Amino acid sequence: MKLYYATGTCSLSPHIVALEAGIGLQLERVDIRTIPRITDTGADYxxxxxxxxxxxxxxxxxxxxxxxxxxxxxLADLAPASGLAPAAGSMARVQLQSWLGFVATELHKAFSPWLFHPEYGLQAQDVARSRIAARLDYVERHLADGRQFLLGAQFTVADAYLFTILNWSDLARVDLSAFAQVRAFLARVAARPAVREALRVEASRAAR
Ligand SMILES: N[C@@H](CCC(=O)N[C@@H](CS)C(=O)NCC(=O)O)C(=O)O
Structure with missing residues (x-):
């Protein structure tokens, strides 16, 4: 299996999940700054x-x-024992999909493109930051019951995705100081061996 990725982007999420699941991936980097988009092997993406x-x-x-x-x-369903996703058809799986949809549409697409494309202007960036803050408040309150991860005690693919997006906060100048639970969540996920390994591999390949 091959993952087409770009360093530090949302492709970090499946990269983390594959490592958490013990699934070996071939990685092929895509230069998303250029058109046409060429991969490290010279292919047209x-x-x-x-x-x-x-x-x-x-x-x-x-x-x-x-x-x-x-x-x-x-990826999670290829390794059910990993607990990365509850069984398909269960209510817990629907809850997982609800979180994946939330991260994708309410967070990921509020960060990107607004905060990474200065051409949208300061006003659009301010609107995006205030929308993100409102959504982070929701996550903060969800985590406030002492749960470790979005679905409870078990790390799932939704946590890998949430971490991937929130990991852009410093770069995008999104202020997390009011969100203690969110910051603790980020630190908890960042300490996972699979997460550290995914970040290390992407950084070392980027340096080549
Ligand atoms: N709907 C896609 C969106 C993926 C996405 O936004 N990828 C960004 C990096 S985080 C990207 O490649 N941007 C470059 C572009 O859109 O041309 C998904 O969730 O997989």
Whole structure:
């Protein structure tokens, strides 16, 4: 299986999940700063994902799987004993999908593009930051019952995705000082061996 990724972007989420699940991945980096988008092997990424964004997961039979939220569930289901996703069909799985949808639409797409494309202007960035703060307040209150992770005591793919997006906070100048639970969550997830390994691998490949 091959993950097309770009360092430090949302493709970190499936990268973490694969490591947590013990699934070996081949990694192929995509330069998302240029058009056409060329991968490290010189391939035209438009042939993999016509939408041009990462991540994309290429299965061993050549199937291309797009959209991070689907991809992480696919990976988790390959390793059910990992507990990364509750069983399909259960209410807990629906709760997981609810969180994945929340992170994707309420957080990920509030950070990106607004906070990473200065051409949108300061006013758009202010609106995005205030929207993110409101959503973080919701996460903060959810975590305030002492739970370790979004679904409770068990780390799931939704936590990998939430961590990936919130890890952009410093870069995007999103102030987390009012969100103690969120900051503790970030530190907890950052300390996981699979998360450290995913970050280390992406940083070392970026330096090449
Ligand atoms: N809906 C996609 C969005 C992925 C996405 O936003 N990827 C960003 C990096 S975090 C990207 O590749 N941006 C470059 C572009 O859109 O051209 C998903 O959730 O998988």
């Amino acid at each position: 438009a042939l993999v994902n016509p939408n041009l964004y990462v991540p994309a997961l290429e299965l061993d039979d050549g199937t291309i799987l797009l959209e991070g939220t689907a991809m992480v569930q696919y």
